[in-house]
Structure formats: C-alpha cells, structure tokens
Amino acid sequence: MTPILAAERRGARRPLLLMVCAALACGLPGCRDRDRPSREVVLYCSVDQQTAEPIIAAFERSSGIRVLARFDTEAVKTVGLVQRLRAKADRPEADVFWSSEIFHTVRLAREGLLQPYRTPATEAWPKEFADPEGRWYGFGLRMRVVAYHTARVMEAEAPATLEDLLDPKWRGRLVMGAPEFGTTCGQVAAWFVFYGEQRATEILEGLKANAVRLVDGNSTAVRMVATGQADLCLTDTDDVYAARRNGWPVAMKFLSHGGAGVLAIPNTAAMIRGAPHPAEARALAEFLLSDQTERLLARSDSHNTPVRESVAREFPAYASPPRLPVDYDKVADCVPTAIDVVRKVLR
Numbered sequence: 001m002t003p004i005l006a007a008e009r010r011g012a013r014r015p016l017l018l019m020v021c022a023a024l025a026c027g028l029p030g031c032r033d034r035d036r037p038s039r040e041v042v043l044y045c046s047v048d049q050q051t052a053e054p055i056i057a058a059f060e061r062s063s064g065i066r067v068l069a070r071f072d073t074e075a076v077k078t079v080g081l082v083q084r085l086r087a088k089a090d091r092p093e094a095d096v097f098w099s100s101e102i103f104h105t106v107r108l109a110r111e112g113l114l115q116p117y118r119t120p121a122t123e124a125w126p127k128e129f130a131d132p133e134g135r136w137y138g139f140g141l142r143m144r145v146v147a148y149h150t151a152r153v154m155e156a157e158a159p160a161t162l163e164d165l166l167d168p169k170w171r172g173r174l175v176m177g178a179p180e181f182g183t184t185c186g187q188v189a190a191w192f193v194f195y196g197e198q199r200a201t202e203i204l205e206g207l208k209a210n211a212v213r214l215v216d217g218n219s220t221a222v223r224m225v226a227t228g229q230a231d232l233c234l235t236d237t238d239d240v241y242a243a244r245r246n247g248w249p250v251a252m253k254f255l256s257h258g259g260a261g262v263l264a265i266p267n268t269a270a271m272i273r274g275a276p277h278p279a280e281a282r283a284l285a286e287f288l289l290s291d292q293t294e295r296l297l298a299r300s301d302s303h304n305t306p307v308r309e310s311v312a313r314e315f316p317a318y319a320s321p322p323r324l325p326v327d328y329d330k331v332a333d334c335v336p337t338a339i340d341v342v343r344k345v346l347r
Contacts, residue, residue: 040066041280044081044094047267048238051302052098058296059287065280070094079181082108085272089113095281097270098288102138103186105268106332109135115271115278119286128328129266129307137289138266138328140297140304141320142236144187145252145262147222147243152231159232161256162191166206173231175213175221179342182217183236183265186331189338190263193330197337204345214346226250236265237318238302245301254321261324266307267297 045052049071056067072080082104085094089111097114099105108114109131116134129138146165148158159165165174177184191200213230215221221233222240226248234255243250254262269288275281287293294306298315305320306312312319 038066039064039277039280040068041095041277041284042093043067043069043096043098043284044085045069045098046072046081047098047100048302051238051297051300054300055288055293055296058292059284063283063287065283067284079104079185085113086111092272092274092276094272095275095277096284096288097268097272099268099270100142101183101186101265102136102268102328103189103332103335105136105270106131106329107335108270109133110332113273115273115275115281117271117282117285119289121286121289125289126307136268136270138268139289139294139307140267140302141264141307142183142238142266142302142304143262143264143320144183144255145235145237145240146232146255147225147235147240147250147252148232149225149228149230150249150251152228155251155253158251158253159255160253161259162203163258165232165234166203166210168210170210170232172211174207174210174233175215175224175230176207176234177217177221178214179346180339184218184234185335185339186265187234187263188342189331189334190324190326191257192334192338192341193326194257194260194324197341200338201341201345204341208346212346222248222250238304241303242301257324261322262320263326264305264320264323267304 043056052069056069059065060067070081081097085092085097085108088094097105097108114135118134122130122134122137125137131137146159159170179185179188191203195203215224218235218239219242221230222235222243224230225233226243237252240250240252256262269285271281271285291308291311294308294311295314297304298306298318303318305318306315
C-alpha cells in the first residue's frame with residue numbers, strides 16, 4: 001500500500017473515531033448534566049425588582065434552580081399579579097407568589113388558589129404572620145409612615161398619628177397612593193377594622209376636605225414630596241429609605257393609629273395550588289422564609305424588619321415600633337368595602 005493510500009484511509013477513519021469518542025464522552029456525568037433540561041420555577045413577585053433580584057440570584061446559586069420571575073408595575077402593585085393568578089386558576093403557570101403585602105394573599109388563600117405547606121421552620125412561625133392552614137407565611141416587615149419634606153415641615157410639627165393628618169393646616173399639602181392598590185389599599189382597609197366603618201368613612205371625608213391628592217403608588221408620592229410638589233405623603237418605610245439614599249430632602253415619622261400602634265405590612269410567600277413545578281416551588285418558598293432572606297431584606301435598600309426576634313435583634317436600626325394590633329384576615333375581609341367607600345368619597 002502506498003503511503004498516500006494509507007494516509008487517505010487513516011483520514012477516512014478519523015470522523016468515525018471522533019464520533020465514537022463524542023458518544024463515549026456524552027456518557028460521562030458532565031455531559032449528561034449539560035444535556036439534561038435545567039430545573040426551573042416560575043415566580044410571581046410584587047416586591048420591587050431591585051430588592052427581589054439579589055435574593056432570587058442567591059436562591060439560584062444555592063439551589064441550581066432557575067427562577068423565571070414575573071414582576072408587577074408600580075401603578076397596580078400586587079393587584080395585576082393577583083388578577084393573573086385568578087385568570088390562570090384552572091391551568092396555573094406560576095409556582096410561587098412572593099407578595100409585597102398580605103391582604104390579597106389572604107384572599108387568594110380563601111379562594112382556594114394557594115397550596116398549604118409546612119416545614120419544621122414554619123411550625124414555630126409567629127402566629128400573627130402565619131395562616132392557620134399553612135397557605136401563606138409573612139416575613140420582612142415594612143411600616144406605614146408619613147414622609148415629609150425636611151425644608152418645608154419641621155420634625156416637631158410633622159404628623160405622628162392618622163388623626164393629625166385631618167388638621168386643616170395640611171390642606172392641599174398631602175398626597176397618597178391610589179387606595180385601590182398596594183399597601184395603601186391595605187392601610188385604608190385596616191382603618192375599617194380598627195375604627196369601624198363609620199369612623200373610617202369620616203377619616204376619608206376628612207382627607208377629602210383637606211384636598212388629598214391621589215397618585216400612582218408610594219414611590220410617586222415620595223418623589224412628589226422630594227420635589228416640592230407636596231409637603232407630606234402616606235407611604236412605606238422602604239420608599240423613604242430609598243429617597244434618603246438618593247439624597248432627597250425627605251424624612252419620616254411612623255404613623256400611629258389612634259395612638260394604638262403602627263400598621264406593619266409583611267411580605268408573604270405562598271405556593272400556588274396545582275403549581276407545575278411543585279418540588280422547585282417548595283424549595284423557593286422555603287428559601288424565602290429562611291433566616292438568610294430576612295437578613296438580605298434587612299441589609300437591602302428596603303431595610304425590612306425581620307419577623308424572627310433572633311434575627312431582628314441583629315438590626316436594631318430597623319426595629320419595629322409598637323405595632324397596631326390588627327387581624328389581617330379581618331382587614332382582607334374589609335378590602336372590598338374600603339375600595340367601594342374610597343371610590344365614593346375620594347373619586
């Protein structure tokens with residue numbers, strides 16, 4: 001055989017040898033891992049994206065599970081995702097609902113859209129932040145506050161109670177997020193529980209008499225205060241922390257209700273009934289309820305207060321003031337009534 005013919009035959013065998021080597025290599029663990037579809041979980045999240053994304057990334061690193069996150073807009077905070085969950089109830093696409101509030105989560109549980117789950121950690125969960133049937137758990141508290149422009153309102157005169165906002169001197173100086181949405185909706189519904197419908201309606205009428213302006217969400221309200229378009233607004237602690245981080249002339253006072261305490265609004269984590277990825281959903285829900293997540297939230301720009309006392313002690317700067325003794329289930333019951341009265345009085 002000539003050297004040229006021998007070389008041609010060797011060359012012809014090379015593609016076959018490469019195919020055999022590739023097939024053998026794909027039998028190795030590393031190749032199998034690359035070919036195997038990656039695990040994933042679909043998350044509906046109404047928490048501000050910049051706050052949620054580092055926590056989602058931490059979960060992905062620790063679990064190897066990819067998170068497909070769907071966020072809500074500021075103007076319809078939480079409500080947009082809630083309506084989508086209802087619309088997809090027969091064939092859910094979401095696995096986990098991480099809400100920035102609790103009231104709509106309670107209502108979803110009652111409608112049968114949430115899946116109960118329990119772990120050793122949830123067995124010791126603070127009862128005020130746990131559904132008795134295990135369908136949702138609360139963590140990472142924000143507080144309702146009055147934010148004010150530091151050059152236009154002195155700290156000593158800034159309202160400290162809801163009743164203070166009804167003083168005629170604040171006429172035309174106050175803004176608040178649309179009460180049909182987000183945490184403002186929960187706060188107004190809490191008035192109906194704490195004060196009763198008659199007094200809550202009178203408070204709304206007093207705010208109207210003071211020419212309160214309604215805007216698209218808490219962050220918009222704080223921005224209007226910072227830019228001098230308003231002197232005061234109702235909002236959450238995280239929006240004030242964000243304003244101060246930006247160097248805006250905004251400060252806050254915790255808003256007591258009748259001197260009884262400040263409304264605390266927890267994040268909530270819930271698994272969706274019929275979730276397409278149940279194992280991954282459980283892993284994500286457990287991560288959201290972990291010490292690690294509460295620490296990440298406390299350290300974040302949002303500075304949420306941990307519900308675990310042992311973790312909360314690590315962050316005294318974000319300690320919770322005396323909290324309003326409110327039944328979140330009853331508040332959720334009052335949401336439709338509160339929205340109806342709001343539309344009659346303020347719209």
